Amino acid sequence: MKTPLRRSIGFVLAGTSVMGIAWLSRAPYRLHPSEAALIRLAWSARPERIETCREPNEAELARLPAHMRQKVVCEGTSARYRLRVTVDDTVVLDEVVRGSGLRHDRPVYLLRDLPATPGRLQLQVRFERIDSLIAAPLAAPNSEEKSDSLLAGLPGRDRREATERERRRQEAVPATLALDEVVVLSPRQVLLVTYDVENRRLMSVSDHGVRGERP
Amino acid sequence: MHALARALERLIRRMLRQADAGLNLLYGWRYNPIYQSGTIVVLLFLVLLATGLWLLLFYRIGAPWDSVARLTANPWTGNWVRGLHRYSSDAAMVATLVHALRMVAQGRSWGPRVLAWVSGLVLLGLLFVCGVTGFVMVWDGFGAELAVEGARIVDALPILSEPIGRAFAGERPVQGVFFFLNLFLHIAVPLGMALGLWLHVSKLARPVLLPPRALGRGIVLLLLAVALVWPLAMAPEASPFSRPEFIAVDWFFGFWLPLTRPLPGAAVWAAGVIFAAALLGFPRWSRRRGTELPPPSTVDTQICTGCLQCGLDCPYGAITMLPRTDGRAEVVADVDPALCVSCGICAGSCAPMGVGPPGRTGRDQLETVRRFMADPVRRTDQVVVIACGHGAGALTTDLQAEGGAVYPVDCAGNLHTSVIEYAIRAGAAGVLVLACPPRDCRNREGPLWLEERIYHEREAELQARVNRERVAVAHVSAGDRGTAVAALRQFQARLAGLVPAMAEATIQVGAVCDPADEERVTG
Numbered sequence: 001m002k003t004p005l006r007r008s009i010g011f012v013l014a015g016t017s018v019m020g021i022a023w024l025s026r027a028p029y030r031l032h033p034s035e036a037a038l039i040r041l042a043w044s045a046r047p048e049r050i051e052t053c054r055e056p057n058e059a060e061l062a063r064l065p066a067h068m069r070q071k072v073v074c075e076g077t078s079a080r081y082r083l084r085v086t087v088d089d090t091v092v093l094d095e096v097v098r099g100s101g102l103r104h105d106r107p108v109y110l111l112r113d114l115p116a117t118p119g120r121l122q123l124q125v126r127f128e129r130i131d132s133l134i135a136a137p138l139a140a141p142n143s144e145e146k147s148d149s150l151l152a153g154l155p156g157r158d159r160r161e162a163t164e165r166e167r168r169r170q171e172a173v174p175a176t177l178a179l180d181e182v183v184v185l186s187p188r189q190v191l192l193v194t195y196d197v198e199n200r201r202l203m204s205v206s207d208h209g210v211r212g213e214r215p
Numbered sequence: 216m217h218a219l220a221r222a223l224e225r226l227i228r229r230m231l232r233q234a235d236a237g238l239n240l241l242y243g244w245r246y247n248p249i250y251q252s253g254t255i256v257v258l259l260f261l262v263l264l265a266t267g268l269w270l271l272l273f274y275r276i277g278a279p280w281d282s283v284a285r286l287t288a289n290p291w292t293g294n295w296v297r298g299l300h301r302y303s304s305d306a307a308m309v310a311t312l313v314h315a316l317r318m319v320a321q322g323r324s325w326g327p328r329v330l331a332w333v334s335g336l337v338l339l340g341l342l343f344v345c346g347v348t349g350f351v352m353v354w355d356g357f358g359a360e361l362a363v364e365g366a367r368i369v370d371a372l373p374i375l376s377e378p379i380g381r382a383f384a385g386e387r388p389v390q391g392v393f394f395f396l397n398l399f400l401h402i403a404v405p406l407g408m409a410l411g412l413w414l415h416v417s418k419l420a421r422p423v424l425l426p427p428r429a430l431g432r433g434i435v436l437l438l439l440a441v442a443l444v445w446p447l448a449m450a451p452e453a454s455p456f457s458r459p460e461f462i463a464v465d466w467f468f469g470f471w472l473p474l475t476r477p478l479p480g481a482a483v484w485a486a487g488v489i490f491a492a493a494l495l496g497f498p499r500w501s502r503r504r505g506t507e508l509p510p511p512s513t514v515d516t517q518i519c520t521g522c523l524q525c526g527l528d529c530p531y532g533a534i535t536m537l538p539r540t541d542g543r544a545e546v547v548a549d550v551d552p553a554l555c556v557s558c559g560i561c562a563g564s565c566a567p568m569g570v571g572p573p574g575r576t577g578r579d580q581l582e583t584v585r586r587f588m589a590d591p592v593r594r595t596d597q598v599v600v601i602a603c604g605h606g607a608g609a610l611t612t613d614l615q616a617e618g619g620a621v622y623p624v625d626c627a628g629n630l631h632t633s634v635i636e637y638a639i640r641a642g643a644a645g646v647l648v649l650a651c652p653p654r655d656c657r658n659r660e661g662p663l664w665l666e667e668r669i670y671h672e673r674e675a676e677l678q679a680r681v682n683r684e685r686v687a688v689a690h691v692s693a694g695d696r697g698t699a700v701a702a703l704r705q706f707q708a709r710l711a712g713l714v715p716a717m718a719e720a721t722i723q724v725g726a727v728c729d730p731a732d733e734e735r736v737t738g
Contacts (some may be wrong), residue, residue, distance in 0.1 A: 006240065006241055010241035010242050012243060014437055015437065015545055018302070018306070018437045018438060018440075018441050019441060021302060021303055021305045021306055021309065021441075021467075022303065022305075022441045022445050024465070024466045024467060025301055025302060025305045025465040025466070025467065026447070026448075026464075026465065027463070027464060027466055028462070028463055028464070028680070028716070029460070029461065029462055029463075029469070029472065030460060030461055031360060031459055031460065031461065031462050031472075032458040032459065032460055033460070037458075038458060040384055040385070040455075042381055042386050043383070043386065044377065044381070066518070068677065091532065097306045100376035101376050107376075107377075109376060109377045109378055109382050111370075111378045111384060125600050147705035148406040151418045161339070169695045188457055188459070188460065189456065189457060189458075190385065190455060190456045190457060190458060191401040191456075192384065192385045192386065192455070192456070192473075194384075194386050205385065205386075206456050207454060207456035207457060
């Protein structure tokens with residue numbers, strides 16, 4: 001092959017190769033072929049605790065270092081919840097949700113994507129506690145300090161413990177969360193259903209903003 | 216698995232052989248991009264560093280898409296730099312894959328080369344991570360999809376109680392800390408790549424890191440030209456509340472999306488682990504066994520004069536010189552079998568023929584050439600074509616059809632110059648050495664040292680008494696039939712103008728390393 005011809009072919013080949021690379025760096029990919037919309041459930045919430053609380057006796061307290069002595073000791077587990085999603089009276093999701101972690105004592109972290117047909121839909125989401133709470137938290141302690149010698153060096157401890165238990169109870173997700181809305185989904189739209197921590201309710205959010213504002 | 220690995224080697228070798236031949240024809244072996252694939256990656260890495268540092272000045276973690284959009288809208292100092300950065304990363308991916316395929320085809324993944332193979336795979340993985348994080352930085356539809364799909368796969372592992380995917384679910388805007396971590400990875404990974412590159416070539420003597428200047432300039436200019444004539448466009452910003460029908464995908468870094476999206480996360484992990492294990496285990500499966508396993512070089516300490524040459528020529532730094540205790544010379548060569556790949560280049564470098572793989576030392580070669588020249592089937596006026604087994608050896612039939620007497624060698628660098636001398640003095644019309652193109656040498660530096668020994672008096676040089684007009688060297692790969700035949704014809708034409716060759720009755724070839732330590736080997 002003569003040199004000019006060879007060079008020309010070489011140049012064309014090099015140019016084509018680089019153009020090919022450039023094209024492959026931006027070639028289209030059909031990510032969502034169907035027009036289906038998506039209902040996305042995403043929230044985190046601390047499950048309620050099912051606990052049995054008791055006051056440890058002197059011998060138990062004595063075995064513990066001073067900083068670990070508690071007036072009230074609670075043992076138990078986190079409640080399970082049933083998540084049920086209904087679209088136009090059809091159940092599309094029905095499952096039991098537990099707190100994360102091996103002991104299920106961590107918050108519930110939820111992330112589910114449910115395809116939905118675009119259009120007007122009746123959406124119902126219910127998140128309900130399954131387990132009944134076996135033991136209610138202890139009542140607030142008396143204002144008097146316990147005179148136990150083992151807790152004498154920790155003034156106000158029982159009150160702080162009670163405050164902490166109450167705070168955890170307040171933080172926990174309500175026994176029932178529900179969302180019942182008529183939504184209009186456009187093709188390929190994503191509707192987010194999430195938990196509004198401040199108002200302790202479920203809400204739906206789309207690119208148009210928060211929906212389902214309720215009194 | 217061994218048979219499968221060898222079959223894969225053969226398949227890739229066949230494919231590359233055709234590509235090699237075509238590209239040699241177009242660009243010549245010096246600028247064949249397949250031969251230079253490894254050095255091209257390093258060059259592109261430098262381009263990526265330079266353009267990346269510039270782009271970093273304009274990137275904002277708090278407004279990733281907006282900052283990249285502003286940059287892309289600037290045709291003078293933004294768009295073309297971004298384009299060059301993008302295309303360089305893509306080309307680096309291509310060159311890396313070609314480089315890996317070459318190593319597979321040439322059986323250069325096992326034995327002492329395991330470290331290079333494994334570190335190469337790690338480098339490929341780091342390049343991939345670096346590219347993916349780069350696309351995530353833009354936070355357009357493709358970047359977000361990479362992040363979402365990546366998070367889905369990671370979330371399949373039972374290690375994090377909170378799914379990473381929630382970060383992109385739309386509950387809140389994607390946090391700046393995510394983009395900070397992503398940017399940190401994008402910057403930190405190249406540092407790891409520099410370390411990996413050092414490890415990758417750590418077992419090589421005189422590693423070549425950059426391609427010839429003309430080729431390097433050509434590649435960068437081509438990428439720059441495409442960045443200018445086909446500027447990058449900005450895709451819409453990612454939104455968690457919409458599912459785009461189409462996204463523009465960079466297939467070099469997003470090829471896995473269509474493969475993993477339909478699969479559960481656990482299946483992706485299983486497939487990934489199997490694939491990674493297959494790649495990492497390839498050296499074990501492709502390792503030569505039994506009689507296929509070439510033995511490492513050995514040193515005949517009685518012959519070794521301690522001239523240092525074998526240690527200087529060894530492409531893998533496998534030969535060191537140790538103090539000598541018998542008082543003959545100061546040092547003696549010592550081969551580390553863990554580093555020796557049995558290329559035999561040391562045999563070609565040793566004038567007194569005291570080192571080399573068993574059966575392939577200079578003395579063994581002399582014995583072989585003596586038998587070859589004594590073969591009555593061979594015509595006395597034939598050209599002896601010394602053909603490298605990895606290259607021109609595949610063209611034996613074509614070369615014989617052209618009247619050449621093909622003398623196969625394992626590697627041209629393994630060839631001792633005494634073999635050439637012996638062939639000519641035994642009456643061969645001439646000796647044509649068909650070595651592989653230097654950058655395609657399976658043993659890295661074989662053709663380089665061969666030419667140095669023949670034409671530039673490198674130690675173990677072809678003796679001055681040998682008529683250089685009867686010696687020629689050409690570089691051909693296994694697929695370069697036309698080049699090989701043309702080289703032979705050209706050489707035959709040149710020889711036709713010379714007086715006919717005469718065989719000497721008694722041939723003594725010199726095996727001189729040091730005049731004071733001369734030794735004669737009679738063939």
